[in-house]
Amino acid sequence: MKWAIIGTWRMCLEGVQKAAALLEKGGKASDAVETAIKEVEDFPFYKSVGYGGLPNEHCEVELDAAFMDGDTFSFGAVAGVRDIKNPISLARRLSRERFNIFLVGQGAEEFAHKNLFQRQNMLTERAKTMWEIRMKKVREGNLSPYDGHDTVGIVALDTLGSMSAGTSTSGLFMKKRGRVGDSPLCGAGLYVDSDVGGAAATGLGEDIMKGCLSYEVVRLMEEGYAPEKAASEALNRFLKKMSDKGRKVGAISLICLDKEGRWGIGTNVEFSFVVADEENGAKVLLARPEKGEVIVKEASEEWLRSYEERLKNPPELNL
Amino acid sequence: MKWAIIGTWRMCLEGVQKAAALLEKGGKASDAVETAIKEVEDFPFYKSVGYGGLPNEHCEVELDAAFMDGDTFSFGAVAGVRDIKNPISLARRLSRERFNIFLVGQGAEEFAHKNLFQRQNMLTERAKTMWEIRMKKVREGNLSPYDGHDTVGIVALDTLGSMSAGTSTSGLFMKKRGRVGDSPLCGAGLYVDSDVGGAAATGLGEDIMKGCLSYEVVRLMEEGYAPEKAASEALNRFLKKMSDKGRKVGAISLICLDKEGRWGIGTNVEFSFVVADEENGAKVLLARPEKGEVIVKEASEEWLRSYEERLKNPPELNL
Numbered sequence: 001m002k003w004a005i006i007g008t009w010r011m012c013l014e015g016v017q018k019a020a021a022l023l024e025k026g027g028k029a030s031d032a033v034e035t036a037i038k039e040v041e042d043f044p045f046y047k048s049v050g051y052g053g054l055p056n057e058h059c060e061v062e063l064d065a066a067f068m069d070g071d072t073f074s075f076g077a078v079a080g081v082r083d084i085k086n087p088i089s090l091a092r093r094l095s096r097e098r099f100n101i102f103l104v105g106q107g108a109e110e111f112a113h114k115n116l117f118q119r120q121n122m123l124t125e126r127a128k129t130m131w132e133i134r135m136k137k138v139r140e141g142n143l144s145p146y147d148g149h150d151t152v153g154i155v156a157l158d159t160l161g162s163m164s165a166g167t168s169t170s171g172l173f174m175k176k177r178g179r180v181g182d183s184p185l186c187g188a189g190l191y192v193d194s195d196v197g198g199a200a201a202t203g204l205g206e207d208i209m210k211g212c213l214s215y216e217v218v219r220l221m222e223e224g225y226a227p228e229k230a231a232s233e234a235l236n237r238f239l240k241k242m243s244d245k246g247r248k249v250g251a252i253s254l255i256c257l258d259k260e261g262r263w264g265i266g267t268n269v270e271f272s273f274v275v276a277d278e279e280n281g282a283k284v285l286l287a288r289p290e291k292g293e294v295i296v297k298e299a300s301e302e303w304l305r306s307y308e309e310r311l312k313n314p315p316e317l318n319l
Numbered sequence: 320m321k322w323a324i325i326g327t328w329r330m331c332l333e334g335v336q337k338a339a340a341l342l343e344k345g346g347k348a349s350d351a352v353e354t355a356i357k358e359v360e361d362f363p364f365y366k367s368v369g370y371g372g373l374p375n376e377h378c379e380v381e382l383d384a385a386f387m388d389g390d391t392f393s394f395g396a397v398a399g400v401r402d403i404k405n406p407i408s409l410a411r412r413l414s415r416e417r418f419n420i421f422l423v424g425q426g427a428e429e430f431a432h433k434n435l436f437q438r439q440n441m442l443t444e445r446a447k448t449m450w451e452i453r454m455k456k457v458r459e460g461n462l463s464p465y466d467g468h469d470t471v472g473i474v475a476l477d478t479l480g481s482m483s484a485g486t487s488t489s490g491l492f493m494k495k496r497g498r499v500g501d502s503p504l505c506g507a508g509l510y511v512d513s514d515v516g517g518a519a520a521t522g523l524g525e526d527i528m529k530g531c532l533s534y535e536v537v538r539l540m541e542e543g544y545a546p547e548k549a550a551s552e553a554l555n556r557f558l559k560k561m562s563d564k565g566r567k568v569g570a571i572s573l574i575c576l577d578k579e580g581r582w583g584i585g586t587n588v589e590f591s592f593v594v595a596d597e598e599n600g601a602k603v604l605l606a607r608p609e610k611g612e613v614i615v616k617e618a619s620e621e622w623l624r625s626y627e628e629r630l631k632n633p634p635e636l637n638l
Binding site for chain 2: 072073102103105110111175188193195206212215242245
């Protein structure tokens with residue numbers, strides 16, 4: 001059978017490459033998801049996930065993650081955990097439990113401790129400096145505190161037809177202590193059913209959770225929507241509903257992958273993502289919304305260079 | 320227009336009566352939901368919600384609650400909060416925010432503090448004694464620690480056609496610190512859309528969240544299912560899916576109410592609930608599953624008397 005993997009944002013490229021190599025050799029979708037996300041969590045310059053993630057309003061890095069196995073509906077999640085090296089691995093560990101599968105804050109940290117998870121101060125010098133600059137700007141009234149909330153979300157299909165999904169994020173930059181977004185919520189931030197397909201979300205969690213968007217994407221695929229249509233259909237219906245209710249909606253991007261390895265995107269902003277399968281090595285693609293449709297093209301050499309440049313020298317740090 | 324209100328378990332009777340009086344006078348669905356749930360939270364003998372709620376494994380009462388407005392999709396939730404008198408009011412307050420609408424643990428308590436919410440030691444002598452007895456039994460290996468997890472869930476429709484929903488619970492008895500169930504999760508524990516209807520869930524949250532069951536009930540009503548069918552259809556599909564995946568499912572009960580004031584139940588256990596509308600004062604009904612259908616009858620005088628007897632003299636305390 002075909003294997004395939006999709007992930008949100010350019011930041012998952014190295015993780016998807018590592019996971020693709022694993023899937024290529026017949027590895028499991030669940031291991032591929034954890035592998036890809038750990039890579040993003042461990043890289044200090046990806047500023048919205050794991051080590052080096054963006055701090056909350058008290059300059060604490062509070063992390064959320066979730067893992068779901070599409071064969072068994074095993075699900076595990078953590079939210080508001082501090083100083084645990086790999087939240088995705090903790091979420092996956094919790095997915096093996098029948099009770100207490102979603103733990104937050106101190107309780108999640110205690111569980112991690114008892115289960116020998118590695119502790120690490122997740123705050124980096126760079127993230128601290130970004131926080132100080134942002135704090136100053138917010139105080140000056142020049143900036144909304146809540147820009148920046150990119151979740152890594154991964155959906156994988158392995159050669160045995162098993163599927164898994166995972167998410168990891170530091171949540172809204174400058175969020176209030178204890179704030180939980182969509183990422184650790186089953187059906188909101190991620191959902192996967194090996195008999196159908198899987199989906200993951202990134203963007204403003206406060207809005208995503210109101211639409212159960214990852215669940216809805218998978219449900220539409222089950223109803224017969226091709227993945228190319230399912231994610232944008234789910235998003236469009238939700239945007240219409242919110243607009244009917246007089247609500248503004250923040251940035252939302254959705255990825256999905258079906259059990260045949262076909263993928264799709266829904267987004268209301270410019271959005272980069274990464275796809276790999278047995279025919280194509282991992283490549284970075286760009287999606288943008290246009291009249292209710294999503295236009296996808298491959299990222300140019302220039303775009304990729306400019307991304308790496310910003311990663312090395314973030315404009316926020318050179319003011 | 321007609322008003323109507325439905326709530327999970329016999330314990331919401333007094334709250335529903337109070338809320339019904341409010342709806343009768345043209346009061347708002349949102350106020351009705353908060354009123355009904357506060358009544359349950361405040362009553363010390365209802366042992367799975369608010370004051371007197373069942374403690375976690377460390378004998379701490381950690382509470383979860385959520386509120387959703389079906390007119391605007393405003394949503395707010397808290398999980399793992401200690402010693403806040405009315406978690407439902409805190410959830411409703413958070414639903415007025417655009418960011419940081421779901422807060423957990425210490426962060427939720429800080430928000431409550433800054434917003435002048437009343438603190439109260441939520442542990443009662445009776446709950447503490449129950450905890451000690453349970454702890455002893457669990458140590459002796461005679462009991463699963465995780466029996467007892469009744470959420471109060473309320474869905475209301477007012478005379479202007481607005482709908483709201485809310486939930487409140489102390490979660491699984493003996494849960495791990497920081498454990499979050501379905502109750503505070505949008506789409507899992509509750510969902511409401513004034514253009515369609517609303518739903519709420521009670522039972523094993525670990526399973527309910529895997530099916531986004533409240534969202535699914537509302538979606539089925541939107542698709543055209545009558546409320547009498549929507550809740551049991553959503554549950555049956557989920558039970559089939561879990562069984563196909565080789566999974567056991569815990570107790571799950573679902574209530575729903577549509578925008579015409581018609582209601583429905585889905586349940587895989589014996590389940591009591593309360594309904595009131597302009598034609599009938601609040602009455603206690605009993606539902607039980609039978610061959611994929613739900614049989615509903617009014618609670619007998621004897622059932623009601625025996626309930627009150629157990630409330631005054633819990634058999635767990637007279638061993």
